Amino acid sequence: MxxxxxxxxxxxxxxxxxxxxxxxxxxxxxxxxxxxxxxxxxxxxxxxxxxxxxxxxxxxxxxxxxxxxxxxxxxxxxxxxxxxxxxxxxxxxxxxHPKPSTLETIHDKLVQKRELEDAGVPVPPFRKVDDADDIRAAIDDYGAPVMLKARTGGYDGRGNVPVESKADAEDALESVAGPAMVESFVDFEREVSVIAVKGDDEVATFPLGENVHEDEILRETIVPARSSEAVTERAYDVARDVLEVMDGRGVYGIELFEATDGEILLNEIAPRPHNSGHWTIEGTQTSQFEQHIRAVLGWPLGSTALRSPTVMTNLLGDVEEEGLAQLGDIDEILETPGASLHWYGKHQARPLRKMGHVTVTADGDDDSVDDLLETARDLKAAVTFQS
Amino acid sequence: MxxxxxxxxxxxxxxxxxxxxxxxxxxxxxxxxxxxxxxxxxxxxxxxxxxxxxxxxxxxxxxxxxxxxxxxxxxxxxxxxxxxxxxxxxxxxxxxHPKPSTLETIHDKLVQKRELEDAGVPVPPFRKVDDADDIRAAIDDYGAPVMLKARTGGYDGRGNVPVESKADAEDALESVAGPAMVESFVDFEREVSVIAVKGDDEVATFPLGENVHEDEILRETIVPARSSEAVTERAYDVARDVLEVMDGRGVYGIELFEATDGEILLNEIAPRPHNSGHWTIEGTQTSQFEQHIRAVLGWPLGSTALRSPTVMTNLLGDVEEEGLAQLGDIDEILETPGASLHWYGKHQARPLRKMGHVTVTADGDDDSVDDLLETARDLKAAVTFQS
Structure with a gap:
């Protein structure tokens, strides 16, 4: 009570x-x-x-x-x-919450992948890397290119290095500079994510989001994802299997590949609210942030029902070099029905830094996610970072 | 820009x-x-x-x-x-913003009514009260009962005294203790309100809400109001006429009577976000609070489109006497799809004090406002103030 x-x-x-x-x-x-x-x-x-x-x-x-x-x-x-x-x-x-042991598991990508594979979660083929020979062996097994990953400390694509051929193995390993692992490249149809919540005695999953990355940084999330119903259900199943491995209450951002053959493969896990779940503030009845608050307190979780199709676009620092944070021409965002502006209050803008985001929800029954995506892209194009 | x-x-x-x-x-x-x-x-x-x-x-x-x-x-x-x-x-x-002159106009209910009447806003018959004879004359003109109102300082029904007969005029006037006015009782079908916004160069109105009062304190707001389309349009017209009289940017809560003959009559104006607009946080694309922020800054206003039918119920201090604020059994609110809890963080609960509110939005296309109202009442009945 x-x-x-x-x-x-x-x-x-x-x-x-x-x-x-x-x-x-x-x-x-x-x-x-x-x-x-x-x-x-x-x-x-x-x-x-x-x-x-x-x-x-x-x-x-x-x-x-x-x-x-x-x-x-x-x-x-x-x-x-x-x-x-x-x-x-x-x-x-x-x-x-989540438990520090979960943080430890997730912190080392090799440990993470091993534990998840042991639990039956589908993951891309991977192996530990001790030296360049391991990378070359991976290319033999999986085919080129492969993805070399720093086992710890990477985020927003930092620490991930594609290796195109065996000749690049040494240089790639040097650039990672630390314990590493290598993964097969997934030939994916799209990248998707499930924001999943582990409560006191219950779990919840948010509607599947489709993520557009560029230079390994999230640009847009589209909900519902344009995946088939069967693929969507598979994604929820995988997310629930991932939660089984996680220890402690809270929100988990679970990034997945939808392979060209329709299989779902785990990409990354974040033991916290995730950029690809920001759309939930306007798009669902209970946002990922409120769910995290409820979950860690041991309160009942809320409904994750979709209120309307939604697209989120990040406002990344579109500047040449670091400077004071100033975003001009926001009028079109403010005036567009269904658009919501979130400014993070960072004092400095840096190239590609996450400075805010815009969410666009359907204004009527006629809006498809393609329409919303077009609106979101137009709105992002209308604003300018000033220095 | x-x-x-x-x-x-x-x-x-x-x-x-x-x-x-x-x-x-x-x-x-x-x-x-x-x-x-x-x-x-x-x-x-x-x-x-x-x-x-x-x-x-x-x-x-x-x-x-x-x-x-x-x-x-x-x-x-x-x-x-x-x-x-x-x-x-x-x-x-x-x-x-709004301008202090508007505050001054609204502050004195007699001045307010006179200015609005002059501007063509429909108001119930009223007159200035200097002594008990004026009240008795009003009863002669409008019929009993009439509503005696303190000209200044009243809110949530404080300072409003119904006068049932001429014999009660003296006592009523004494209980008001200060400058007063008297109004005809309106035989209303329902009480409604329009949250209206005056921007820099534009105005906006939120969808019409239907308000349930008890002891002159707002209990519930139901949106859309169960008024006919013609009555609803009349309410928006009156709200826009009211905004013409108001000076300065911001949100105005405009309380109206829908008379049994379908006429719209002005009841009260608040030059600020209003309790009967709390539902807009979940129910519309831009809440009354965000509109007020935008308006006073001179920023473009946002869309006031209804996202889904919505009911708001106040959580009033249901206590015998003042004590520490504690609200138990909130689990059902947290668990109900479409329900959102707002706790105001007041340290002390007092009888009928506004301690929080619950908003219920439609979870599917099948929910009528009657269904939502029933859910809201059930949720309010499930929580208990503890002392």
Whole structure:
């Protein structure tokens, strides 16, 4: 039986970027307070959160302070140090969700893939890389090109290096500079993702999203994905199998390949709300951020029903070099029926930095996702980053 | 041409109750900062706002501080002192919206009704009350009962006294204790309201809501109102005529009677977001709070298209006496598809105090507003205030 009080429960979030900001936005109507820990003064989440602790993501004193102020700890970046969080959770009695062990599993892509494969989750062929010979052997087995991945620390495509031929193996390995793994390239029809939620005693999946990447950075999410019903169901099945492997409550962003033969293969997992789930703020009855708040608190999950077809487009820093964040010509976004603007409040714009996003929901029954995608692209083209 | 920066523009809001809180919630995704002025430390809006200035609503030093920090001043309570705001706006150069002159007009219900009548807005018959004879004359003219109203300071039905017969005139006048007016009772089919927005160079109206009051306090809003199309159009016409009289940008809550003969008559105006517009957060593409933010900044207004039929029910303090705010058994609200919970973060519950609200949107095409109303009532009945 859930009871609301004032002040409500406090969630301590390691990380205060746009995910922390949107978590705090979702927490406020429920009377839930959010305190974030982030090294950047006046980080994006600071505007909406109850408070920010200015400290590095692995700063023990800062995390202890956060744990002492919070009823539950969670994180919005994978840079959180699982050992530190585990120990401080033990010391302070403040639970962490998802569990640090899950963070540890996900942190090392090789460990992640092995555990998931063991659990029956379909993954592309992969192998551990100790030296360039392993890459060449992978090319023999899977065919060129293959994808060389840093086992730890990569995100938004950083640490991923395509290897076109055996001759490139040495150079590729050098550029990754650290423990690595190699995967077969998937010949995919499209990339899709399931935002899945593990609650106290229940799970939920959001409608399948179709993701458009460029230079390995997410540009657009289209919902519902233009996949067949059978493929969509397969994606939900895989997502539920992934949740079985994850330990602890919360939202997981599960990125998948829809192969040309209709198979679903796991690509990556994020143990937190995910960029490809931002569309849920307007597109579903309960957003991924509200679900994460509910899940980590052990509250009942909400409905993930689609309210209307929806397209989300990222506003990436379209600048030559770092400078003050200024986005001009937003009038068309503000004036377009069904368009919603989200500005993350970052002080500096950098090339390809995620500065905000625009969501477009169907305005009438006639809008197809293709129409919405066209509108979203027009709106993005209308705004300009100024320096 | 509107440009976003970090930090974005700051809106200074006099009042930091639930309206200020929901304004700050709506401002955050747009990168707009909100600072509130409120005498209660840790007022509802404080959780989400950038900052709170703790000062009385008419505290000159406090309002000057607010004006100096803000790009635009607005208010979410009518208790703001229009003369003080006008003078400080002049001194600091920070504009106020809506204009203090509008606040002054609305503040005195007699002045308000006279100005609106002059502008051709249909109002119930009314007259100024200097003594009990005026009330008795009104009963002669309009028939009993009549409604005696304090000209200033009333809200949520406070200051409104029905007078059943001439014999009650003296007692009624004494209970109002101050300048008064008297109005004919309207034999209404239903009470409705239009949330209307005055932008820089445009106006917008939200879909007509039907309001259920009990003891003159709003209990439920049902959208779309169960009025005929002709009556609904008449309500929008009246709302637009009302906006003509109002000076300054912002959201106005326009409460109307739908008389049994289908006429629309003005009841009350609030120069701010209104309880009967809370449903817009989930029910329309742009909420009344986001519209107010856009309007006072002079930004383009957003679409007010209905996303789906919606019912809102207030969670009023259902307690015998004042005590700590605790709302139990919220699980059913959290679990019901289409239901959204808003908790205002007030520390104390008092009898009939507005503590939060629940919005229920249609989950499928089959939900009528009657179904939604039943769901909303069930959900309200399931929660209990604890002491």
């Amino acid at each position: 859930t009871t609301l009080r004032t002040p409500g429960p406090t969630i301590g979030v390691v990380g205060g970027g746009q995910l922390g900001r949107m978590l705090a936005e979702a927490a406020a109507p429920l009377g839930v307070e959010v305190v974030v820990l982030d090294p950047t003064p006046d980080c994006p989440a600071a505007l909406v959160a109850r408070d920010q602790i200015v400290a590095d993501f692995d700063d023990e004193a800062g995390i202890r302070d956060l744990a002492e102020r919070a009823d539950i700890l969670t994180f919005e970046i994978e840079l959180a140090d699982q050992n530190v969080m585990d120990r401080i959770s033990e010391e302070t009695g403040t639970p962490v | 509107t440009t976003l920066r970090t930090p974005g523009p700051t809106i200074g809001v006099v009042g930091g109750g639930q309206l200020g809180r929901m304004l700050a919630e709506a401002a955050a995704p747009l990168g707009v900062e909100v600072v509130v002025l409120d005498p209660t430390p840790d007022c509802p809006a404080a959780l989400v706002a950038r900052d709170q200035i703790v000062a009385d609503f008419d505290d000159e030093a406090g309002i000057r501080d607010l004006a100096e920090r803000a790009d635009i001043l607005t208010f979410e309570i009518e208790l703001a002192d229009q003369n003080v705001m006008d003078r400080i706006s002049e001194e600091t150069g920070t504009p106020v």
